[in-house]
Amino acid sequence: MNEYDSELVAGLLEKENYSRTEASDEAHLILLNTCSVREHAEDKVHARLGNLKIHKDRNPDVKIGILGCMAQNLKEDLLKSKPYVDIILGPDSYRRLPELLSPATVLDDNIVDTKLSRMEVYDDLFPARREGINAWISIMRGCDKFCTFCIVPFTRGRERSRSIDSIVEEVHQISAAGFKEVTLLGQNVNSFQHEGRRFHELLAEVSAVAGIERIRYTSPHPQDFDDDLLRIHAENPKVCNHIHFPLQAGSDPVLERMNRTYTRQHFLNLAKKMRDTIPGLSISTDMIVGFPGETEADFQLTLDVMKQVKFDAAFTFKYSSRPGTKASEFEDTIPEAVKQDRLQRMIVLQKEHTLLRNQGHIGEVLEVLVEKNSKKSENQHQGRTRSNKIVIFDKAGEQPGDLVTVEIVDAQGITLFGRIED
Ligand code: SF4
Structure with missing residues (x-):
């Protein structure tokens, strides 16, 4: 999503006759598009800003801006600790960039705009992409799910979808530019809905664009997976036979405290139905270990789901508390050594499953x-x-x-x- 947003901002600035440079030494403007989903991502931005301060001390005319979720979430802290940052814009404020960068605007002070919008989907703005095979297209923004560990609903605001017409127009553009594959993006991509039309209808429209050979999407929420979506996977050859299906945890009490709104059985039933319906399907997932209150028995239930589904791939994470979320107030935190041990065991099991699934392709x-x-x-x-x-x-x-x-x-x-x- 951030890669897409960076391309969107680049497109906005190219329209204003800015040109891109890969060398920060040559740049007059440096924008960091930031992520708050884990502490590690934020630490990297703080370190990068430290380097940029040296650059700005040598070149005082250079403007430095912070975009995205950290701008939204940590503006007070950034203003205090990094006063040399000129511009702080949240994810719904990118349209203001040309105005703020215009020579007519005097940036005496830091400019901060982190207002969240219920409407902004950048429907009329198209990103400046580099050549490639796969293009990302954002089809919706924000999230209404409020998982207790996640900062996204606070940094990216409420869920809203782009119009199908604008998405399809963008797909025509990428096809004309030679892209073969499109990945539709949303925090909660399968709850897409625009004027009563739903996600599977969007997939059908996108698949009608000549030149596009493959359609992927990420990330869906297990609660919003319906039969229409499974059917289009099975029937439409352009919709790829891979589903990213985030489990997060395999124990009902943990899922409930995470506010994931599904049970382990619902997840298992759906995974089975997916494999039964879609030929050659691969399933990848996200899992978190060490969520507050997770017992060894809870963790074993997650391993048990893994053993039943045998995911083709998994992104595995140690729980990282995000200030401002509900889970950050939970007191029964798990010691780091226990989290690390569980993560290690999870990775070992996943490697076995990945190899097993991949070996199943030999001879195909x-x-x-x-x-x-x-x-x-x-x-x-x-x-x-x-x-x-x-x-x-x-x-x-x-x-x-x-x-x-x-x-x-x-x-x-x-x-x-x-x-x-x-
Ligand atoms: S559905 Fe995804 S983006 Fe939305 S709150 Fe949950 S984890 Fe965050």
Whole structure:
């Protein structure tokens, strides 16, 4: 989402005749687009701002701005501790940038605008993208779910969806620019709703755009997964057979304290239905260990869900308290060593499942979208299956963006190895 927002801001500034530089030494304006979802992300921004202060001391005319969730969430702290920052704009205030940067505007003081909007979806603004294979498109903003561990509803505001017309127009643009794949983005992507039209209807419209071969989306919420969405996965070949399906925890008491609004059984039933309905489906997930009050028995229930679903991939996190959230007030916190131990056990189990799932592809012939050179050899390409698995194979004259047929011959860790078919 932040990558998309950065492209959106770049698009806004390019319209004003700004040009982009990769070298911060050359820049007259440096914007950091920030994330508050975990403490680590914020720490990195503080460190980066420390470096930029040295730059600004040497070049006092350089303007420094902070955008996004940290701007929204930590403005007071930033104003106090980083007075050399010129502009602080929350996620709904990017339209103000051209006005604030205009020579007519005198930035005597720090400019702060973190007002959240119930309407802003940047429907008429299109991002400045670099060339590539996959383009991100934001289809909605904000979130109404209020999971107790999550800062997003406070930093990004209430849920609102873009119009289908504007999204489809953007998909036509990326197709004309040569992109083959689109990933639709939202904090809670499957609760998309615009003028009574729902997410599966949007997928159908996007899939009608010529030139787009694959459609992905992230992240859905288990509560909002309906049969219409499963059906379009099964019936529409452009909608990829990969679902990111965030579990977070596998114990009902923990899910309840997280305010996730589903039970472990609901999650398990849906995962089974997905695998039964969608051929060759891969499922990835997010999981948090060490949420306040999580007992060893609760943790074992999470491992049990993992054993039943055998996720293809997982993003695993130690719980990190976010000031301002409800969970940050929970007192029964888990010691760091216990969190670390649980995370380690979870990672070991997930590695087993990833390998098992990937080994299941050996001998299959899969369609692969060529993305780039493999990191290890210029003589090999890296591509991706519809089910979102990375495949490495020897080059045979194909180019990035081509769809090729590859026989899978090996699986190691998260990677498949294949042989291109004639
Ligand atoms: S659904 Fe996702 S974005 Fe919304 S509150 Fe929960 S974790 Fe945060």
